[in-house]
Amino acid sequence: QVQVVESGGGLVQPGGSLSLSCAASGRISTINDMGWYRQAPGKQRELVASITSGSTANYADSVKGRFTISRDNAKNTVYLQMNSLKPEDTAVYYCNAAVIVTITYRYLSIWGQGTLVTVSS
Numbered sequence: 001q002v003q004v005v006e007s008g009g010g011l012v013q014p015g016g017s018l019s020l021s022c023a024a025s026g027r028i029s030t031i032n033d034m035g036w037y038r039q040a041p042g043k044q045r046e047l048v049a050s051i052t053s054g055s056t057a058n059y060a061d062s063v064k065g066r067f068t069i070s071r072d073n074a075k076n077t078v079y080l081q082m083n084s085l086k087p088e089d090t091a092v093y094y095c096n097a098a099v100i101v102t103i104t105y106r107y108l109s110i111w112g113q114g115t116l117v118t119v120s121s
Contacts, residue, residue, distance in 0.1 A: 002026035002110050006095045009115030016119075017083045022095030022112055024076040029105060032098040034071055034078040038091035038117075045094070049080060063089075085119045092116050 008020040024031060035050035049069040051057045057069050068081040078095060095112040 002028055002097075002099050002101060002108060004095050004097050004110050004112040006093065006112045006115040009093060009117045011118045011120065012085055013121050014085060014087060014119055016085050017081070018085060018117060020080040020082070020093060020115060020117075022078045022097075024097045024099065024110065027102045028076060029100045029102045031073070031076055032100070034098070035096045036069060036078070036080045037094045037096060038089075039094070039114075040088075040091040048093070051078060082117070085117075087119050090117060090119050
């Protein structure tokens with residue numbers, strides 16, 4: 001089996017910074033795209049940022065210039081550096097990985113359990 005685990009969420013003041021990490025583990029052959037999504041109370045889950053295996057990144061307009069996504073392929077890990085945080089960034093942040101598993105080489109989309117980011121004074 002494959003799992004992804006997020007870490008780094010917590011409480012931060014407006015204007016502050018926070019770093020999230022997401023590590024994939026298990027029966028991994030390769031990981032293609034990885035991404036961060038978030039879901040705020042009463043809203044749909046939305047894409048925050050994604051990154052390809054070649055480290056090409058794209059961002060939601062709401063976070064451009066403030067957030068940076070990166071990955072370490074050797075560690076099967078994706079990161080999200082969040083700067084200049086705003087109260088509207090408050091949400092549960094979820095990691096997603098497009099994984100090809102070993103043995104069967106099935107292509108799976110794997111979600112983490114989520115980590116809560118709260119931006120408040």
